Amino acid sequence: MNFLRRFVTFSLIAFSVSTLAAQDKPSGRPNILFAISDDQSFPHASAYGAEWVKTPAFDQIADSGVLFTNAFAASPGCSPSRAAILTGRYPWMIEGAGTHASDFPTKFVAFPDLLEKAGYFIGATGKTWGPGNWKISGRERNPAGPSFDKQKLKDNPEGISNKNYAANFADFLDERPDDSPFFFWYGATEPHRDFKRGIGLEHGKALADAEVPAFLPDTEEIRGDLLDYAFEIEWFDAHLGRMLKQLEAAGELGNTLVIVTSDNGMAFPRAKANVYEYGIHMPLAISWPKGFSGGRTAGQVVNLIDICPTILEVAGVGVPELKHPIVARSLMPLLSDDGDATDWKNVTFSGRERHSSARWNNNTYPQRAIRTERYLLIQNFRPERWPAGAPQKMGDGNYPKDVAEPGPMHGGYHDIDACPSLDFLIENRDDAEIGKFFYLAVDRRPRYELFDIQKDPACLNDVAEVDKDLRDQLVAELTEQLHTNRDPRVIDEDGGEVWESYKRFSKVRTFPKPDWAE
DSSP states (O other), X not given: OOHHHHHHGGGOOOOOHHHHHHHSOOOSSOEEEEEEESSOOTTOSGGGTOTTSOOHXXXXXXXXXXXXXXXXXXXXXXXXXXXXXXXXXXXXXXGGGGSTTOBOOTTSOOHHHHHHHTTOEEEEEEXXXXXXXXXXXXXXXXXXXXXXXXXXXXXXXXXXXXXXXXXXXXXXXXXXXXXXXXXXXXXXXXXXSOOOTTHHHHTTOOGGGXXXXXXXXXXXXXXXXXXXXXXHHHHHHHHHHHHHHHHHHTTOSTTEEEEEEESSOOSSTTSTTSOSHHXXXXXXXXXXXXXXXXXXXXXXXXXXXXXXXXXXXXXXXXXXXXXXXXXXXXXXXXXXXXXXXXXXXXXEEEEEOOOSSOSGGGOOOOEEXXXXXXXXXXXXXXXXXXXXXXXXXXXXXXXXXXXXXXXOTTSOOTTSOOOHHHHHHHHTTTSTTHHHHHHHHHSOOOSEEEEETTXXXXXXXXXXXXXXXXXXXXXXXHHHHHHHTTXXXXXXXTSSGGGGTSOOOSOOOOOOOOGGGO
């Protein structure tokens, strides 16, 4: 049986805005459905022209609302990106929540709590904020909201979560008090690794259809891995389609703000866990038929942290005064039919610290980036460290304990998710053609990198030493922003070593001590 096709059939009916408005029940404050996939880069939705990825539900939201072409994650890793969305603050402003698998201090307010206090019925299914430990700080539940995860699938394909996201949304709607507006967080674990190898081909995709980014070699192995990734995106989209059908049947789709995006880029070498374009450039579509007209495209530079004040404004909550305030900006000037976007500043910022356990002493790889309409400037604060993780760990196991001898070279690189693409690059690293892609993914990098995205969306041609005036201008703008945000990497005398102190609640690997640490 084609499992994906069975779910996609619920998503194929197109709706006109006028029909939705006629069918919808009268209502006050809008409902809010926030759908976020796990590890999906910007170009990979059919609304953007990617014919090898079929996303009818995402396309429906784009058609009935606004499709964003320059939306960026605040971090290229899941838990810091999600924490930034929830708080409307950049990762370097939220302490442990700004790195991977740490804690989420209660002093940083998550917007679902504000919605609940304002009378919204809230809930979540699938992946919420995480990985990390939200209990350690005294939180009573995940910052994204209470869990609705009881409904399971018995015939889910290998590599796919058994959570029946759409059925869990139905449970949530059943428990919703009459006439209460709702906020629901739909967080798929797809297309996070692992993928079932060959599942894309099994479901009718063709190797020739895959679009290979220029930072990966164009081979059958890479194309097959991309098709498996596309299948998982479509699984996320199919469940979203079922949710939209439920809202339509209830007469509430027209008065529901639907936001569809992802947390960070695709889990391939030189994408996820990197502030290059394919690590932070995100898909984003937003619809609210009763609130603003659809069929529009927004090319302004926005950040996913802007979702927080947007939701609060639409819900009538407004942006409250907080001790640790929201610094993001509402997207309503870009969404509203009468919005004034003339003063919209087309610049945003992103960064990362620790991703996986990938280096000696659990060290981070600190990066900050500034993205304008055309350029991406990256600052690597510790260029002596390996950006994809140390190439060698202690022992041969995944998480060795008390191992005295180092394992083989190229057995590390744990900031790249284990995958066939990485295996292929490692196995062919001595090949004249393939090897260059391997070293692009794992080699050390200079302190500053600069890319002209209009000419070089794959971030392969670093012009930091060619256009030094532009580099210095963007470095100054980035530094000013980080000072304003009081990023420890620029304001602390020790260079922000506090980032090395935040506990990792996931497993920790051991690595040989590097030369620079002697």
